[in-house]
Amino acid sequence: MTNISTSNVYRDRMDFAKIYASIPIPHLIEVQRKSYHRFLQMDVPPAEREDVGLQAVFNSVFPINDFRGTSSLEFVEYSIGNWQCKCGNLKGLSYLRANCEECGKLIVNSPYSPDAGTCRHCGARNEIENPRCEFCGGTVDLNAKYTVEECQERGMTYAVPLKVTVRLVVWDKDSETEGKSIRDIKEQEVYFGDIPLMTDNGTFIINGTERVIVSQLHRSPGVFFESNPARTFILAKIIPYRGSWVEFEFDQKNIMYVRIDRKRKFLATTFLRALGLNTDADILRAFYHPVTVRWEGKTLYRSLGRDLIGTKAAEEIKDPKGKSVLVAKGKKIVEGLYNQLVKAGVQEIGMEIEALEGALSVAEVINQETGEILVESNVEVTPRTINTLSESGIDRVEVIFPDKEDVGVIISQTLAKDHVKSQADALIEIYRKQRPGDPPTLETATALFEGMFYDPRKYDFSKVGRLKFNIKLG
Numbered sequence: 001m002t003n004i005s006t007s008n009v010y011r012d013r014m015d016f017a018k019i020y021a022s023i024p025i026p027h028l029i030e031v032q033r034k035s036y037h038r039f040l041q042m043d044v045p046p047a048e049r050e051d052v053g054l055q056a057v058f059n060s061v062f063p064i065n066d067f068r069g070t071s072s073l074e075f076v077e078y079s080i081g082n083w084q085c086k087c088g089n090l091k092g093l094s095y096l097r098a099n100c101e102e103c104g105k106l107i108v109n110s111p112y113s114p115d116a117g118t119c120r121h122c123g124a125r126n127e128i129e130n131p132r133c134e135f136c137g138g139t140v141d142l143n144a145k146y147t148v149e150e151c152q153e154r155g156m157t158y159a160v161p162l163k164v165t166v167r168l169v170v171w172d173k174d175s176e177t178e179g180k181s182i183r184d185i186k187e188q189e190v191y192f193g194d195i196p197l198m199t200d201n202g203t204f205i206i207n208g209t210e211r212v213i214v215s216q217l218h219r220s221p222g223v224f225f226e227s228n229p230a231r232t233f234i235l236a237k238i239i240p241y242r243g244s245w246v247e248f249e250f251d252q253k254n255i256m257y258v259r260i261d262r263k264r265k266f267l268a269t270t271f272l273r274a275l276g277l278n279t280d281a282d283i284l285r286a287f288y289h290p291v292t293v294r295w296e297g298k299t300l301y302r303s304l305g306r307d308l309i310g311t312k313a314a315e316e317i318k319d320p321k322g323k324s325v326l327v328a329k330g331k332k333i334v335e336g337l338y339n340q341l342v343k344a345g346v347q348e349i350g351m352e353i354e355a356l357e358g359a360l361s362v363a364e365v366i367n368q369e370t371g372e373i374l375v376e377s378n379v380e381v382t383p384r385t386i387n388t389l390s391e392s393g394i395d396r397v398e399v400i401f402p403d404k405e406d407v408g409v410i411i412s413q414t415l416a417k418d419h420v421k422s423q424a425d426a427l428i429e430i431y432r433k434q435r436p437g438d439p440p441t442l443e444t445a446t447a448l449f450e451g452m453f454y455d456p457r458k459y460d461f462s463k464v465g466r467l468k469f470n471i472k473l474g
Helices: 028-040 053-061 148-154 268-275 280-287 335-344 383-391 410-417 423-434 442-453 462-473
Strands: 071-080 097-099 106-108 159-173 180-196 204-206 209-211 222-227 234-239 246-250 256-260 291-296 299-303 325-327 348-351 373-375 396-400
Touching: 028 053, 053 071, 071 180, 148 204, 180 204, 222 462, 246 268, 256 268, 256 410, 256 423, 268 280, 268 410, 268 423, 280 410, 291 348, 291 383, 325 335, 373 383, 383 396, 423 442
Parallel strands: none
Antiparallel strands: 071 159, 097 106, 159 180, 204 209, 222 234, 234 246, 246 256, 291 299, 291 396, 299 348
16 A cells, blocks of 8 residues: 655645746735724824824814804824733733834834834834733733634624713803803713724624625716717716715706706806806806907907917008018918917907907996996997997907807806806805705805815815816816
């Protein structure tokens, strides 16, 4: 009978690859353990914790202020579990600290830390033993109510208590000077709940069952565009990392609407007014390139603008510094000629009255003597408009040409349909759409809008979202 050697049960792995791996395959379970340990930072004193994980979550939520501003709840620190020896003589995380043998700085020597004994400053590996209790002979450790095996047998969850220390500050507010003075401060440790612990296998014990974390798909922050095949419907979404979604859509009539958190839609210009573009002129100047049209008798002049590219010169355009002709009459102005006009310092050129077709006024034109509004904002400018202004002693008007702009007529037509004319009215209109049924006031409407888009604790676009936003929109 042949004797079979059992000294080497596992065979040696042979590698026939022609390209050898220069980086070893990472320990994937160790990656999970390090990530969760960095999230909890349970063996790190509160003063040494980084602003990541659970610490960052508490810092983003607190302080919590009441509506009248007379009290606030502040976050102080949190603790996970009870760190002590078996008899309770040694307590606290200070017994899990030691000095690095190379650089002398403090290092973490916790049994739950994947990098226990490794100095994060110089990277040296230290073989250090934590102090032992003179009574029980044990070291400081995390005292869990049940071990992993006991939790599996009893159907329990392998977890430790999470306690948060909060501070309540009550203020006295002076009604005349609006000044605040501290009336009372109370600090207390509050039991927040049980937080599960990760086992050495990178799993959790929940009700006696071993479970793992499955990564959830998360919509990346940024700006996204959608449309149907016929392009009768176009949608733009601004998705933050945390906060309200904003969707822009426009219909076949070139009217743009906005939805916040997929609720009732309202005009996009109302949303722009709430953001700070208060007047019609502010909105038009933000999306179009205004052109100043000036007249002397029956001769019209206009300022230089990019809308001239692709049009023909109404008359000769001469160099203001000399007598040379830069563009002949009737010649088409292309990109190169336009740049040459800008470089030569040409401020305005002549134009024909027919070139006013499609022009819209930017701002209101008011007769300073009578106070009468001669031309309203976002209305068509015609030869009759020029005559009316001339009779009132006005010799220029600021216009835009939406048909010649990349934006098109969407903003101007949406603005024409918008009956909201101030920022306060815009905030109240948005409040009605977001909170139907609640009586709106300017104070509550402003608080709602600023809380949705201006509070960093409620709205965070993140660095990734800002990068993708800039890449998509240039």
